[in-house]
Amino acid sequence: MSRMHARLARVTCAAGAAALAAGCAGVQSALEPGGVEAARIDLLLRAVTIFCTLVLVGVLVATAVALAGRRGWRARLASERLVVGAGIVFPLVALSVLLGFSVRVMSLGGAAAGSGLYLDGDMGNALAAGSGLRIAVTGERWWWRVVYVTPDGRRFETANELRVPVGEPVPVLLDSADVIHSFWVPKLAGKLDMIPGRVNTLTLVATEAGISRGQCAEYCGGAHALMAFYVVAMPPREFATWLARESGPAAVPDTREAVAGQALFATHGCGGCHAIRGTAAAGTIGPDLTHVGSRLSLGAGILPNDADAMARWVRDNQHVKPENLMPPYGIFTRAELGELVAYLEQLE
Amino acid sequence: MPGTRPRPPRWRQWLRHAGVLLAAGVIGGALFVWSGVYNVAASDDHWAVTTWLLERVRVQSVSTWSSFVDEPPPLESVEKVKLGAAHFEGGCTPCHSRPGDTANAIVAAMLPPPPPLGPEVATMDAEEIFWIVKHGLKFTAMPAWPTQQRDDEVWAVTAFLVRLPELSPREYRELSGAVRAGDEHKSATELAAATEALSLTECVRCHGDAATPPLSAYVPLLNGQSAAYLERALAEYAATTRSSGIMQPVASLMTPEEHRRLAAWYAALEPPPMRHERAPGNAERGQRLAQQGDPERGLPPCLACHSAAHPESFPSLAGQSAAYLELQLAVFRSGARDGTVHGQIMSVIARRLSREQAADVAAWFASLPPGGAPRLGAAQ
Numbered sequence: 001m002s003r004m005h006a007r008l009a010r011v012t013c014a015a016g017a018a019a020l021a022a023g024c025a026g027v028q029s030a031l032e033p034g035g036v037e038a039a040r041i042d043l044l045l046r047a048v049t050i051f052c053t054l055v056l057v058g059v060l061v062a063t064a065v066a067l068a069g070r071r072g073w074r075a076r077l078a079s080e081r082l083v084v085g086a087g088i089v090f091p092l093v094a095l096s097v098l099l100g101f102s103v104r105v106m107s108l109g110g111a112a113a114g115s116g117l118y119l120d121g122d123m124g125n126a127l128a129a130g131s132g133l134r135i136a137v138t139g140e141r142w143w144w145r146v147v148y149v150t151p152d153g154r155r156f157e158t159a160n161e162l163r164v165p166v167g168e169p170v171p172v173l174l175d176s177a178d179v180i181h182s183f184w185v186p187k188l189a190g191k192l193d194m195i196p197g198r199v200n201t202l203t204l205v206a207t208e209a210g211i212s213r214g215q216c217a218e219y220c221g222g223a224h225a226l227m228a229f230y231v232v233a234m235p236p237r238e239f240a241t242w243l244a245r246e247s248g249p250a251a252v253p254d255t256r257e258a259v260a261g262q263a264l265f266a267t268h269g270c271g272g273c274h275a276i277r278g279t280a281a282a283g284t285i286g287p288d289l290t291h292v293g294s295r296l297s298l299g300a301g302i303l304p305n306d307a308d309a310m311a312r313w314v315r316d317n318q319h320v321k322p323e324n325l326m327p328p329y330g331i332f333t334r335a336e337l338g339e340l341v342a343y344l345e346q347l348e
Numbered sequence: 349m350p351g352t353r354p355r356p357p358r359w360r361q362w363l364r365h366a367g368v369l370l371a372a373g374v375i376g377g378a379l380f381v382w383s384g385v386y387n388v389a390a391s392d393d394h395w396a397v398t399t400w401l402l403e404r405v406r407v408q409s410v411s412t413w414s415s416f417v418d419e420p421p422p423l424e425s426v427e428k429v430k431l432g433a434a435h436f437e438g439g440c441t442p443c444h445s446r447p448g449d450t451a452n453a454i455v456a457a458m459l460p461p462p463p464p465l466g467p468e469v470a471t472m473d474a475e476e477i478f479w480i481v482k483h484g485l486k487f488t489a490m491p492a493w494p495t496q497q498r499d500d501e502v503w504a505v506t507a508f509l510v511r512l513p514e515l516s517p518r519e520y521r522e523l524s525g526a527v528r529a530g531d532e533h534k535s536a537t538e539l540a541a542a543t544e545a546l547s548l549t550e551c552v553r554c555h556g557d558a559a560t561p562p563l564s565a566y567v568p569l570l571n572g573q574s575a576a577y578l579e580r581a582l583a584e585y586a587a588t589t590r591s592s593g594i595m596q597p598v599a600s601l602m603t604p605e606e607h608r609r610l611a612a613w614y615a616a617l618e619p620p621p622m623r624h625e626r627a628p629g630n631a632e633r634g635q636r637l638a639q640q641g642d643p644e645r646g647l648p649p650c651l652a653c654h655s656a657a658h659p660e661s662f663p664s665l666a667g668q669s670a671a672y673l674e675l676q677l678a679v680f681r682s683g684a685r686d687g688t689v690h691g692q693i694m695s696v697i698a699r700r701l702s703r704e705q706a707a708d709v710a711a712w713f714a715s716l717p718p719g720g721a722p723r724l725g726a727a728q
Contacts, residue, residue: 269648272649273646273652
């Protein structure tokens with residue numbers, strides 16, 4: 001190989017490795033666990049990977065010896081003791097140990113966190129049966145309806161984002177309003193399907209404060225790839241403050257622009273699908289917008305939460321997320337759109 | 349003999365003859381066209397054989413192509429016939445003349461002349477009439493329907509044409525509204541006497557005024573509707589972004605200033621005494637749908653938009669005929685109103701409504717007095 005070819009090969013390998021490594025880090029990485037169940041899955045992954053690597057190396061060495069080794073070694077390799085020992089006894093023992101270890105790790109996750117299956121399929125019953133903070137997430141096409149139930153029994157709805165206190169196990173009850181979705185936030189836990197007519201429970205225990213990104217993990221239609229969400233883990237005191245604010249009614253607009261935007265919201269049918277607590281808008285078809293201004297993202301995790309993105313969503317949502325169920329609202333003038341967005345952005 | 353070529357085979361000789369003939373034909377054709385010896389004058393009638401050929405091609409073609417037309421909807425409805433007659437009066441009589449009238453001199457000098465339709469349509473079946481009205485005829489002045497997306501309008505005209513052979517001139521004037529607008533001479537006098545007065549003859553004939561209701565259940569009531577909405581509707585018709593073979597020609601013949609004045613005139617009108625037809629839908633279910641929506645199907649309450657809080661964007665529906673509302677929901681469903689940003693919103697909603705829900709909601713809005721839709725939440 002010429003020097004230039006050699007250099008090209010080295011650079012390509014380095015770039016490829018860097019790209020792979022980038023995919024291994026970040027808010028959605030299963031290799032950087034931030035929650036208890038993700039940590040268990042990560043432990044299992046490492047154990048199985050190391051074991052399998054060792055077995056692979058052993059098999060490759062044995063193959064090399066079988067092909068090119070000295071006659072003495074090859075004879076020893078072919079002996080019946082080695083075949084029975086390494087081919088039957090070793091796999092039986094090693095795989096049994098591994099299986100036992102895996103079951104122990106995963107059932108620890110199950111038993112300790114109290115997750116179970118409610119087969120009656122009624123989210124209301126499931127929520128009422130619990131105590132302490134719990135969150136109900138309903139998969140919709142193609143967004144997440146999130147209902148918090150506080151320890152003192154208050155319920156309020158939000159959308160497309162979860163916030164949890166660090167260190168406290170939070171049962172997340174999952175079901176679906178239409179087709180099968182799947183709730184997956186790799187940094188915190190494994191996947192769990194959201195099946196219509198059935199309530200599954202996933203217990204999230206965040207071990208450190210931070211932001212994790214999740215997405216839908218079961219094909220649910222055209223916009224499945226554009227159905228994501230963020231989970232924010234906060235220290236308990238900050239979480240309590242946030243909970244108190246989020247459960248309250250919407251902020252009252254005080255600038256001229258925002259007041260005009262509120263009037264536009266009220267007269268253009270937005271309240272028919274969207275709810276803003278504290279106003280007349282009480283629609284349940286689309287996401288709750290009471291505190292939309294304080295979310296990390298728009299459109300179920302696919303747009304940043306700023307004025308431009310909000311305007312783009314209102315006017316062009318069919319281009320951002322084709323076939324989503326909101327009609328395209330191209331009827332606002334540029335000025336009106338600015339006012340509407342100013343109103344929505346101040347709903348923090 | 350030395351020096352002579354062998355004779356070519358038979359088939360090659362024939363091929364050479366054919367080639368010569370073909371070349372002669374092409375050159376002859378080119379000479380014929382270029383020299384202009386063929387007389388295209390309309391004053392000079394065709395040869396009998398040309399006429400026979402053209403008519404035969406037309407009859408056979410219409411017969412074949414109309415076999416792809418869908419099953420006709422019921423054509424006996426007098427509301428459809430009135431709508432078709434009203435459009436015929438404005439859009440077709442300039443060439444085809446009213447029943448009982450003689451053709452004017454200009455029309456009579458066309459080749460082929462637009463025939464008086466009574467005898468013509470008596471020999472055709474409904475699908476053939478529909479096909480000609482929708483697609484027009486090549487090599488004639490018969491235009492296609494201005495939009496290909498409104499089969500409902502073409503069927504209304506077809507329904508009228510099917511009835512035409514048995515109509516007397518007086519019955520025709522009643523059906524088409526020609527009696528309602530008064531004498532043509534009178535409106536011309538009005539125009540001459542007061543130059544500010546709009547010629548309302550055409551609009552009033554179909555849409556009525558403060559004293560008369562719309563001519564047909566398929567014609568919307570404009571009295572008391574938002575002026576801004578009416579103006580925008582006319583602008584959209586004129587720009588052909590809103591599909592209607594009946595309204596597009598009407599709107600495009602007027603200037604934007606005339607649009608504005610007409611819209612303001614109708615917006616200020618009191619509603620006429622209306623006759624209430626039996627609507628097929630269930631008005632009670634329709635009221636529930638209008639006030640609460642149907643979240644299972646992703647339907648917000650109709651009154652969330654159509655509560656008269658913002659009629660420029662979302663027109664008042666109260667007091668419109670149920671037939672018209674159901675028709676428009678079907679038009680939205682078909683995608684014919686996807687050309688405007690307002691239409692795009694309602695098209696999404698209309699596709700989520702079942703046929704039954706559309707009938708129910710139309711029945712409820714029709715049962716309200718014009719201008720009387722309550723705001724969302726008032727009755728909750």
